[in-house]
């Protein structure tokens with residue numbers, strides 16, 4: 175910490191300032207009696223829903239700067255509501271479907287508002303919104319044939335995708351195109367071609383992934399790059415041990431994640447970085463392989479009783495790994511089915527589905543309890559979430575703080591059907607939010623419905 | 632071209648301007664019950680209604696260009712407006728130097744806006760090498776306010792690669808690092824220069840002096856993660872050379888002597904050990920000094936490093952535990968050299 179004598183650099187001064195604000199919050203928290211602590215950790219569900227529903231209907235003029243991002247506003251709000259285990263009423267649901275249809279371009283894809291050019295990121299947001307709403311009317315409103323044509327038009331010579339006609343090429347564009355194509359069951363070899371080369375060229379010497387080749391490793395792009403590589407079955411081309419080492423170092427003394435090395439903590443990285451950690455948790459066989467270890471040995475390792483001992487800041491109740499030797503072989507098989515495998519290129523459309531199948535015998539690679547402290551105590555407001563203390567709430571941070579909270583709460587479950595143990599949900603168990611599919615970031619149940627719908631049709 | 636700053640604009644409604652009398656504005660097709668409806672100002676609504684009219688009619692005229700200027704001042708994030716503006720600029724063969732001034736004013740107030748930076752890249756590309764020094768200087772102005780601006784760094788890298796101007800880049804990185812040795816964006820830029828600059832001879836030629844640079848930075852502030860990652864990055868894909876470079880192990884040891892629980896030093900030691908580094912007795916002793924639990928003494932040094940990390944770096948305890956489990960496996964394969 176800063177002393178009177180020492181004057182730090184800009185980075186240090188900024189860091190010390192945030193650190194002291196965050197530690198002040200934790201100090202206050204520690205000094206109150208345990209039963210009141212429980213109350214303070216409560217997820218303000220009703221207040222959040224009120225804030226979200228209000229915004230879904232009407233936004234003040236200050237939102238004019240987001241006028242080309244209206245499907246994003248829909249997604250941030252609808253996904254947050256779904257995470258909170260709620261849904262909008264029928265009328266509002268129909269209004270959302272109607273509005274998003276007006277953003278759909280006659281030549282495919284969704285724009286930032288009616289009569290705006292189709293854009294990959296707003297297409298991702300619109301499709302994820304419609305999946306979150308669910309139901310036949312919503313899902314069938316997506317013109318998948320035209321959408322595929324739009325995606326093909328956005329492919330760039332570099333292998334990456336362009337955000338829109340004449341727009342920028344980056345890893346975000348790759349992810350939003352691949353994720354949307356995958357969830358809609360329209361991913362094929364042609365669409366995938368050379369995307370992996372592009373993303374690979376964006377992995378930096380630090381281990382994380384940058385927006386463009388040469389840029390700095392960054393949490394948002396690392397999530398996008400890793401998820402896209404998984405979805406196209408090329409994840410083992412990345413240096414996963416380096417990526418893992420980079421991402422675990424992004425969780426800091428404030429308990430939350432930062433986006434880049436030596437940058438400030440920010441609640442939205444609870445999902446971007448926490449999501450990367452969650453994806454790696456399901457990829458650990460591939461990671462181990464790259465580290466020169468065979469799968470079967472890893473299975474033995476991960477059921478090692480060593481995992482029961484704990485000397486960390488992670489608190490009580492994380493005994494979620496009751497793996498016994500008799501489970502080991504079964505686990506290996508399930509894991510191998512679930513793991514992307516380059517020998518079967520572009521059986522693309524089931525990769526996302528298989529990825530979450532099977533058991534996980536590995537502990538989360540980040541401190542899931544510490545992160546919940548940051549989300550609930552430092553990011554949560556009376557309705558909505560924020561980047562950090564001193565900032566104001568917004569829908570983006572609300573969406574990604576809640577998504578990050580979900581990643582934390584479910585990070586110790588051994589399979590997708592099991593609910594978390596109380597010890598993995600910080601605060602009252604009623605804080606439990608819905609589980610997300612970590613590749614698409616839509617609520618898992620809604621994903622299943624969409625998967626079934628788009629497999630049939 | 633009228634390109635006054637927004638605060639000077641006399642907002643004569645477009646509908647009252649004679650030059651727009653022939654155009655029928657097109658209202659936004661929001662439907663009867665819009666969601667995420669924004670309470671637009673009258674000025675914004677009207678400007679966008681006229682924009683839709685010229686955009687949908689594909690009218691690439693001077694007045695349409697002027698209209699995009701107004702629309703961008705009201706919302707610089709509308710990529711459709713920007714893209715249409717580029718089509719008009721192309722069609723009308725407008726002097727793009729003026730365009731750079733326009734974007735420059737906007738970028739200073741909207742440094743995190745994707746569209747502005749993308750547009751600037753488009754303009755600079757058209758201007759070619761004439762734009763080089765101006766573009767480098769422009770990003771430097773942005774960095775003087777925000778030395779880690781992601782878009783500005785991307786832009787600068789693009790300028791260097793597409794237009795050139797590498798000559799002073801290493802010195803510029805050094806300047807920024809002198810100002811703030813924790814600036815990871817400057818470290819990243821340094822890596823970019825060292826590996827990509829056509830005037831420096833590439834990573835092979837630069838490695839030796841860069842290792843020295845990183846080591847010096849580490850010794851000054853061992854808690855600074857950036858130079859540790861930089862040092863590791865200098866030996867990316869050449870881990871055996873990392874292990875063989877005595878300066879790497881030696882900086883770890885030097886740091887651990889003074890700051891026994893330095894996580895970054897221990898992370899590097901772990902990296903060295905799993906890649907076959909033969910530890911000196913001094914290094915082993917300094918690790919042992921941290922092993923408070925005597926039960927650990929029977930395990931190999933690599934395992935002991937992981938155990939130490941589990942204790943001194945509790946937020947990553949699971950990660951270190953997982954790393955240790957890998958070591959145990961490797962040990963049984965005879966790769967564990969320290970045990």
Ligand SMILES: [Zn+2]
Nearest residue numbers: 440441442561
């Ligand atoms: Zn944020």
